[in-house]
Amino acid sequence: MDTHNTMRRKLRRVQVCKGGVDVQNGNMKRDMGKVLRAIPLGNNEDTDVPMEDRDDPMEQDCFSSGFFKNENLENAMIMAPRYSLLREVGRGSYGVVYEAVARKTGARVAVKKLRCDAPENVELALAEFWALASLEKKHENVVQLEECVLQRNGLAQKMSHGNKRSKQYLRLVETSLKGERVLGGPEEPCYLWFVMEFCEGGDLNQYILSRRPDPRTNRSFMQQLSRAVAFLHQNNIVHRDLKPDNILISQRSGKPVIKVADFGLSKVCAGLGAEHDVVGGGGDQGERTANRNTVNVNKFWLSSACGSDFYMAPEVWEGHYTAKADIFALGIIIWAMIERITFIDGESKRELLGSYVRRGGDIVPVGEAMLENPKMVLSIPARSRSCMSEGLRRLLLDMLAVNPQDRPDATQLQTRMDQITCAA
Numbered sequence: 001m002d003t004h005n006t007m008r009r010k011l012r013r014v015q016v017c018k019g020g021v022d023v024q025n026g027n028m029k030r031d032m033g034k035v036l037r038a039i040p041l042g043n044n045e046d047t048d049v050p051m052e053d054r055d056d057p058m059e060q061d062c063f064s065s066g067f068f069k070n071e072n073l074e075n076a077m078i079m080a081p082r083y084s085l086l087r088e089v090g091r092g093s094y095g096v097v098y099e100a101v102a103r104k105t106g107a108r109v110a111v112k113k114l115r116c117d118a119p120e121n122v123e124l125a126l127a128e129f130w131a132l133a134s135l136e137k138k139h140e141n142v143v144q145l146e147e148c149v150l151q152r153n154g155l156a157q158k159m160s161h162g163n164k165r166s167k168q169y170l171r172l173v174e175t176s177l178k179g180e181r182v183l184g185g186p187e188e189p190c191y192l193w194f195v196m197e198f199c200e201g202g203d204l205n206q207y208i209l210s211r212r213p214d215p216r217t218n219r220s221f222m223q224q225l226s227r228a229v230a231f232l233h234q235n236n237i238v239h240r241d242l243k244p245d246n247i248l249i250s251q252r253s254g255k256p257v258i259k260v261a262d263f264g265l266s267k268v269c270a271g272l273g274a275e276h277d278v279v280g281g282g283g284d285q286g287e288r289t290a291n292r293n294t295v296n297v298n299k300f301w302l303s304s305a306c307g308s309d310f311y312m313a314p315e316v317w318e319g320h321y322t323a324k325a326d327i328f329a330l331g332i333i334i335w336a337m338i339e340r341i342t343f344i345d346g347e348s349k350r351e352l353l354g355s356y357v358r359r360g361g362d363i364v365p366v367g368e369a370m371l372e373n374p375k376m377v378l379s380i381p382a383r384s385r386s387c388m389s390e391g392l393r394r395l396l397l398d399m400l401a402v403n404p405q406d407r408p409d410a411t412q413l414q415t416r417m418d419q420i421t422c423a424a
Contacts, residue, residue: 201249
């Protein structure tokens with residue numbers, strides 16, 4: 001039990017580091033209304049260009065507008081600002097999220113500013129960048145990355161996935177791998193700017209708990225979540241931190257659309273080059289299929305115990321797990337969403353969707369309780385007047401099986417979920 005408590009404290013520190021965001025309703029912060037300045041870049045990605053001289057240091061927030069063929073940087077044209085920050089919508093320990101508008105098109109975007117001032121922050125930022133940048137195709141239910149820009153000490157550079165010519169990119173990777181600062185001290189601030197699609201519906205907690213129960217919306221969300229996880233796993237990405245906070249809602253199409261977001265703890269489980277090379281460290285090892293650039297994510301063993309404790313599978317607490325841990329987390333989310341099971345987070349004091357096991361006057365994460373008692377039988381549905389169908393009840397029990405091998409994989413889950421929702 002002492003080991004579990006120690007691990008939980010460690011995991012909560014990870015949650016703080018990765019900057020789960022809460023909506024801010026207070027006064028506008030100092031950054032509000034600032035403009036992300038476009039700056040010229042040379043004709044290759046190894047060129048860093050100084051920004052315009054500005055009296056206000058807060059005006060130095062910037063990102064690249066593209067690449068210029070003119071090799072003479074002194075003659076390169078300074079372009080007009082591309083995005084204007086409207087308001088802060090979230091804040092974590094190492095990053096801030098803004099709602100912004102593209103000045104040319106008027107489109108709203110989310111701009112995430114991550115401070116890379118420590119190796120652990122760099123690791124989380126690069127994990128998110130690698131996951132989103134590695135996707136060759138878009139998916140309706142996965143948040144879309146428009147661009148990512150590295151800003152350091154008045155210099156800016158557009159990031160591209162696996163760019164070995166960029167010294168700044170390689171320095172970031174070196175910082176993450178070595179676990180030590182190589183980009184300079186506080187006098188040389190380093191940031192990564194992520195420009196992503198904006199989700200005006202908030203997160204899943206806010207959307208579900210601010211509305212009356214709607215079986216049609218629940219069915220739609222279950223389908224969309226299953227399709228998103230199937231897409232990620234088919235593209236060798238294990239999210240590792242699925243929870244309602246990291247599931248955003250877009251309403252631009254006139255109906256709510258799920259967007260899985262926040263890939264700071266994700267793992268890209270793909271082989272690169274040599275037979276035994278894999279993306280990511282920490283002792284994670286993968287089993288390859290016929291294509292050496294892909295792996296079976298359900299046989300790719302991960303060893304870094306991370307995530308948010310109320311959604312973690314039993315095997316994650318032990319530090320030896322596969323992509324099936326995402327299936328468990330999704331089972332907790334769907335169960336809580338259908339029956340509106342909530343708890344109050346001790347740190348943020350927010351009401352959150354999440355299933356749990358009662359132990360006296362305390363509540364215990366389902367995964368932790370199962371680890372301590374593998375023969376425990378979950379009471380699904382939890383409410384006597386639940387409208388949960390028998391098909392969904394059986395599926396949730398399978399998703400929350402203590403043995404990962406007894407859980408459906410993401411493709412099987414999508415098929416079964418489609419059958420259940422279509423029959424309803």
